[in-house]
Amino acid sequence: MKKLGARHENLDFKVYGKLKSMIVDRRLEPGDKILQEKLARELGVSRTPLMCALKKLEQEKLVRAVPRRGFYVRLFTREEVLEAFELREVLEGLAARRAAESISPAEAETLRGFFRDADFSDGAEGIRRYADEDRRFHRYLIELGGFGLLRDILENYNIITVSGCADDMEGLVRHPRETLPEHEALIEAIASGRPEQAEKVARRHFHRSRQQLLRDLKRERRAGPRRSGTARGGAPGPAAKRAGGS
Amino acid sequence: MKKLGARHENLDFKVYGKLKSMIVDRRLEPGDKILQEKLARELGVSRTPLMCALKKLEQEKLVRAVPRRGFYVRLFTREEVLEAFELREVLEGLAARRAAESISPAEAETLRGFFRDADFSDGAEGIRRYADEDRRFHRYLIELGGFGLLRDILENYNIITVSGCADDMEGLVRHPRETLPEHEALIEAIASGRPEQAEKVARRHFHRSRQQLLRDLKRERRAGPRRSGTARGGAPGPAAKRAGGS
DNA sequence: AAAGTGAATAATGTATGCAAAATTCGCTTA
DNA sequence: TAAGCGAATTTTGCATACATTATTCACTTT
Numbered sequence: 001m002k003k004l005g006a007r008h009e010n011l012d013f014k015v016y017g018k019l020k021s022m023i024v025d026r027r028l029e030p031g032d033k034i035l036q037e038k039l040a041r042e043l044g045v046s047r048t049p050l051m052c053a054l055k056k057l058e059q060e061k062l063v064r065a066v067p068r069r070g071f072y073v074r075l076f077t078r079e080e081v082l083e084a085f086e087l088r089e090v091l092e093g094l095a096a097r098r099a100a101e102s103i104s105p106a107e108a109e110t111l112r113g114f115f116r117d118a119d120f121s122d123g124a125e126g127i128r129r130y131a132d133e134d135r136r137f138h139r140y141l142i143e144l145g146g147f148g149l150l151r152d153i154l155e156n157y158n159i160i161t162v163s164g165c166a167d168d169m170e171g172l173v174r175h176p177r178e179t180l181p182e183h184e185a186l187i188e189a190i191a192s193g194r195p196e197q198a199e200k201v202a203r204r205h206f207h208r209s210r211q212q213l214l215r216d217l218k219r220e221r222r223a224g225p226r227r228s229g230t231a232r233g234g235a236p237g238p239a240a241k242r243a244g245g246s
Numbered sequence: 247m248k249k250l251g252a253r254h255e256n257l258d259f260k261v262y263g264k265l266k267s268m269i270v271d272r273r274l275e276p277g278d279k280i281l282q283e284k285l286a287r288e289l290g291v292s293r294t295p296l297m298c299a300l301k302k303l304e305q306e307k308l309v310r311a312v313p314r315r316g317f318y319v320r321l322f323t324r325e326e327v328l329e330a331f332e333l334r335e336v337l338e339g340l341a342a343r344r345a346a347e348s349i350s351p352a353e354a355e356t357l358r359g360f361f362r363d364a365d366f367s368d369g370a371e372g373i374r375r376y377a378d379e380d381r382r383f384h385r386y387l388i389e390l391g392g393f394g395l396l397r398d399i400l401e402n403y404n405i406i407t408v409s410g411c412a413d414d415m416e417g418l419v420r421h422p423r424e425t426l427p428e429h430e431a432l433i434e435a436i437a438s439g440r441p442e443q444a445e446k447v448a449r450r451h452f453h454r455s456r457q458q459l460l461r462d463l464k465r466e467r468r469a470g471p472r473r474s475g476t477a478r479g480g481a482p483g484p485a486a487k488r489a490g491g492s
Numbered sequence: 493a494a495a496g497t498g499a500a501t502a503a504t505g506t507a508t509g510c511a512a513a514a515t516t517c518g519c520t521t522a
Numbered sequence: 523t524a525a526g527c528g529a530a531t532t533t534t535g536c537a538t539a540c541a542t543t544a545t546t547c548a549c550t551t552t
Contacts, residue, residue, distance in 0.1 A: 037503070049536070067504090083393055
């Protein structure tokens with residue numbers, strides 16, 4: 001068997017990536033019908049690779065396929081956002097455990113670097129920086145503890161993004177002053193190689209965020225019932241990539 | 247918005263199902279290259295829906311796609327089987343918790359019916375019956391506690407099937423006399439509505455199976471290194487549908 | 493004017509066609 | 523005879539074509 005070189009990237013793969021970011025960045029709005037011909041022309045490809053990409057996105061629940069009608073950009077319900085958080089609770093809990101089991105001294109050092117340098121004082125800019133750091137941190141955590149299948153699930157199902165639909169505070173559910181100590185405890189548990197503790201802390205972290213989200217949604221519901229976690233408004237300038245912070 | 251009727255089932259969906267069962271039943275052997283033209287003719291469709299189906303199966307890791315080369319039936323490594331078990335540990339743990347949170351009296355009755363009627367004495371036939379019951383039980387558990395995303399993950403990624411590649415004893419990892427009490431404890435925890443307990447018991451159940459599997463695999467490795475969890479031998483008569491028991 | 497009807501239009505699902513890449517196979521050469 | 527090379531064949535990736543089904547819109551009817 002020859003080397004599995006094959007660095008070629010099929011068109012449907014590229015289209016898949018483009019579409020994904022278009023959806024995440026809200027350049028395609030939830031509920032929108034996807035006109036294949038138009039989109040294909042827009043992307044400069046034929047309908048064949050576009051179809052493939054859409055089918056993949058369907059499996060990830062980012063679009064909805066209705067047999068003889070077409071594809072629609074998915075619109076997440078409150079329940080689904082909460083479900084996603086529930087899944088993150090156990091999946092990132094597992095990732096934290098695995099990370100703690102296998103962490104190297106160098107990785108521990110990198111991990112301890114998170115939330116250290118920057119200044120996260122209360123200003124809006126500080127919160128933004130914190131939210132970014134939060135995302136980087138969780139991505140690194142998944143990198144550390146997310147072996148094949150787990151990483152795929154977390155990436156493919158785009159659970160993070162799904163959760164991200166609940167975006168107060170730059171996508172954060174709770175204020176940094178509340179979550180920073182939890183992050184620090186999680187970092188320490190992993191870096192010092194205590195799997196049980198790491199999983200426990202990670203799960204508690206997500207559990208609390210989920211509870212907060214639940215309260216938020218209930219309050220929002222009482223205030224004024226809307227369809228989705230986020231308003232439908234157009235893309236605000238250079239749409240920042242959102243990915244649900246905890 | 248009209249009713250979302252549309253009972254039409256696209257060809258790629260049917261092909262997807264057919265292929266899936268062909269892989270699970272080992273009518274397509276791991277490592278085999280998939281010749282699109284041939285398979286398409288065999289299934290009586292063109293290559294277009296076949297491609298779509300294959301792409302979906304690729305996401306589920308049942309086939310491997312190499313860009314300019316083609317699709318290959320996937321072959322699972324020991325590590326992946328163990329990973330799958332690790333995931334079942336947390337995911338079915340979550341399902342058990344959810345089930346305990348929301349179970350109705352009628353469902354509790356159904357649940358308590360599992361592992362009750364039949365005779366699982368030690369004969370080979372008894373073990374087979376037990377393995378079947380085990381699969382039904384876990385499927386029902388997922389039905390109870392597996393809301394949308396969780397169910398999709400468990401079904402789509404076919405984690406059960408993946409795990410099923412480790413098949414001693416009709417697909418069981420441990421002997422009924424060891425797992426029956428665990429199943430009974432799990433049933434009782436869920437049926438009596440104790441979420442924490444249910445999750446704990448479920449996780450311990452899978453954890454133990456994983457440990458056993460780990461031992462088995464180590465032993466097998468010492469004995470004689472093989473590529474996959476299962477031998478490559480031809481399909482034995484009416485290939486029984488396997489789905490990893492715990 | 494509102495509702496219903498049917499032709500015109502558009503969009504989907506699938507098959508087919510074609511160029512580019514990979515594989516195979518026979519031939520040459522050492 | 524084994525290894526190396528190049529043409530022939532196969533196969534993939536993508537575009538396009540076409541039939542079927544959905545949607546739209548003008549028109550009739552009550």
